[in-house]
Amino acid sequence: MSDTTPIKNVVLVHGAFADGSGWRGVYDNLTARGYRVSIVQNPLTSLADDVAATTRVLDLQDGPAILVGHSWGGTVITEAGTHENVAGLxxxxxxxxxAGENTAQQYEGFAPTPDFVIDVGADGFGYLNPDAFKAGxxxxxxxxxxxxxxxxxxxINMSVFATPVTNAAWRDKPSWAVIATDDRAFDQAMLQHMATRIGAQITNVPASHALYVTQSAVVADVIATAAENALVAVR
Known part of the structure; x- marks a missing residue:
């Protein structure tokens, strides 16, 4: 990828207990600025399946892209982000x-989040409890x-959280992070630790775990910043 190539492609990856429709505000904001935005629909059946779904969309890009993940989508982009079309995360x-870590390990040593209640069925798939959904x-x-x-x-198939990633794209690609300071799905210290560990440029915003919906303008601004700087970023 040439350092002079403008990045106009953005690929959005949703997380667990959600689909791609929540990205609508981010999509509208970025497409109005001239970006070509694609939204992955993860099956949430396994890490491999979600990475494959993301890779299929990345294969369709006509040049370098910024790959964006929310929540569980962060694990997905960590694995899928080694794709040659990904310029930044x-x-x-x-x-x-x-690499070698699974998602569940990221929670170790951090405070629990009692408002984020997952009900798991006999088939091993989890839903967020409807009564606690808004709070969590x-x-x-x-x-x-x-x-x-x-x-x-x-x-989501709860077994995905025990599946280790093989690659960590953030080790080779510049990264940005938008962190919701009122997130009740993750301990705040956990979010800050993960973003700091990967060397991300961090933007904090007062919001819930659904910040991609409620703070879509801030999220879109960070994505645009990544698009403007990824190819010249020095790690």
Whole structure:
């Protein structure tokens, strides 16, 4: 990739208990600025399946792209981000394991989050408890938006959290992080630790775990900053 090539491609990867529709505000903001934005629909059935879904979208890009992940999507972009079309990574209140680590390990040593309640079915797939959904996932949304997110959530195969990543793209690609300071899905210290460890440029914003919805303008600004700087960033 040439250092003079402008980055106009953005690929957005959603997290657990969600689908790609929550990116609408980020999508509208960036496309209005002239970016070509693609949204991955993760099946949430395994890490390999989600990485494959992301890779299929990356294969369609016509040049360098910024790869963005929210929450569990951070684990996905950490693995998929080694793709040759990825110029930079943006972690949106997202997980960031190292090679050989699994997602569950990222929680070790940090405070629990009692408002984030996962109900696991007999088949091993988890949903966020509907009664606790707004408090744990989307406390700063309207009741109507929280209800939509709650009722459109996608279950995740809980075994994914025990699957280690093989590659850590953040070791070779410049990274940015947007952290919700009122996130009740992750301990704040955990989010700050992960973002600092990967050397990300950090932007803090007062928001819930659904910051990609409620703070879409801030998230879009960070993505645009990444697009403007990824190819000349020195790690």
């Amino acid at each position: 943006v972690y949106v209140s997202a997980l960031a394991p190292d 996932f989307a406390a700063d949304t309207t009741d109507a938006d929280a209800a939509f997110l709650r009722d459109s959530q996608v279950p």
